Amino acid sequence: MASTEAEATEHRRGETRAGAGGPRYPGWLAVPAVAWYVLFFLVPLAFIAVTSFGEVVGFSDVAYTWTLDNYRYLWDDFFGEFHLYRDIFLETFKLSVIGTLSTLVIGFPLAYYIARYAKHKTLLLLLVIVPFWTSFLIRAYAWLIILDPEFPVFRALGMSGFIESQELLFTPKAVYIGVAYNYLPLMVLPLYAALERIDWSLVEAAQDLGDPPWRAFRRITLPLALPGILAGSLLVFIPLMGEYIIPVILGGNKTFYAGNLIAQQFLESRDWPLGSALAMVVIGALTIALLVYARALGRQEQHS
């Protein structure tokens, strides 16, 4: 979905470039990308959509009966008295929002420092990316060691009485820590890209003309960084809505989010139709969020 947005941005840029008499690229260059997209995104999506209107017969077979039962079941759950799935979705939304905000709060100063002050930008960027060289899974397991109450840092902190370290591993807190760590580079890179383009003399000019630093930041830096903030938020928020591994490993597999719920329907419950309907609900919600985002971005570009 992020790629859709990137394509859209690219498209807009392409127009201006063509208008300015820049080079034009033959359309067939898009064929591999489009074919990939159709084959591995649209076709599976169609499968999920169709399956969501089916029902389970016998042990695990799916009958394509075009029933609305799965959606009715979810509707009753979401708006009924007993709302198991609604609670799971709200928890997931909370995880995504807090995860996005925490990576932003942690990532912005970092990106700002690298873009404006750092001497060895490439090296620092490399350090941000280095964790990606290791499997996501291994990074999550690494936190299992770090959050272990027996980990020396925690033993020291525990003895000093600052924290109750026992409480961290296999709790939602551990999930939030894992999320903030694992998604940080996805936030830092677009932030850096936006901040790096800023002409800092504008900020200096604002300050020379009497703006205190915070106002210069609000009026100059922040608006110019906004596309980066929005792009980073998107890159973090969307995958977080389907986050599945971190709760399993660091949450002790006893905190449940939408990704786990959907995986359970496919892998354990053998209820592909309900799993598909749940997936469609997530996709629908994300599409709406994306539209809101696209509008915000459009408005932003009109401003600047």
Added chain:
Amino acid sequence: MSDEITMWEQPVSRRGFVAGATAAALAVAGLGRLGGDAFAATGAADAEGTLFYYNWAQYVNPKTYAAFEKATGIKVKKGFYDSNETLHAKLKGGARGYDLVCPTGYMTKVLIAEKRLEPLDWSKLKNVSKNVDPKFHNTPDDPKSTYSVAKDWGTTGFMYRTDKIKERPTSWKEFVALTKKYGKTSMVDSSPEVVGSIATMLGYSYNTENEKELDQVKKILLDLKPHVVALHSSNYDTLIASGKAWMGLGWNGDGLALAAKVPAQYVVAKEGGEIWIDYYNIPVGAKNPDAAHAWIDFVYRPQIAGLETSFTYYGSPLKRSLLKGTAAGKLLTDKVVFPPAATVRKLETNEVTAKGTRLRERIWTEFKAS
């Protein structure tokens, strides 16, 4: 995305006890799986003489692999699943190329009904015919042993650290009470086992489909939730070994492997519980069914069967007399590996139907989400 797929397949197991397992070791294993999975996903052609064995992790003695490769020249490619349901989802989802799988009886039955298994060629299974106790043939799961040979059998109960817990629990009631008292319990991540066990505690069938009865089970489970450390079929027992948990709901082999490392005891609860048999099956689409037959026949050489039992701590279906003098010899009198008939009688096999499964999964979702 590949990370998620790998996650489903990291080595987690029936016999999940990985000696001295560290997160790093698990992670490395996970990395290994990444490569293995890529191999499977591309459907790379199997060389002649390769057996693709898709199994619970830590469910085969590493020495057996080596002995098999040496004896037959067939290389073993390994894949791992963490639940019968995952295996089923894989086969149903169209995964092809596995030569040998080991689901539990109830899942074997489903796979037979859904025509996902190849019939066995008994002319290639001389050791099985000769050495396996006949009571493990023609079971209700596969009445004519057309598709399956019993691999191991075991029970579902609980284990606890005898050095941390002073009480000596023998029942599910005590298990529940001590879970609330200490808040140090881990469980396998599997609804049939957990829901079924609590149902037997209430005096109901392990396979109950009665909604009122299941509602009572649910209430007890929701009550227990705050006291549960983690739900992991892979490392519920490693958590007990490391002291993060003191009690665990799981399988007897894990319990005994645990007791080999730390002071611990495995218990078949007084009220009852599950008894299960895992079977060797050859799935439709196997590339090398001959190799699968060779493996099955190989492991029923008494010495090899003994090697297996001494590693997994699960009951071998071999005639008991043949195990004397093998590596499993001293386990023959162990009541955890080979529970006495009186214990076996009060246990039930998993016979949960589609309806029962739906009800259990719903409870499980609530339990996890609470």
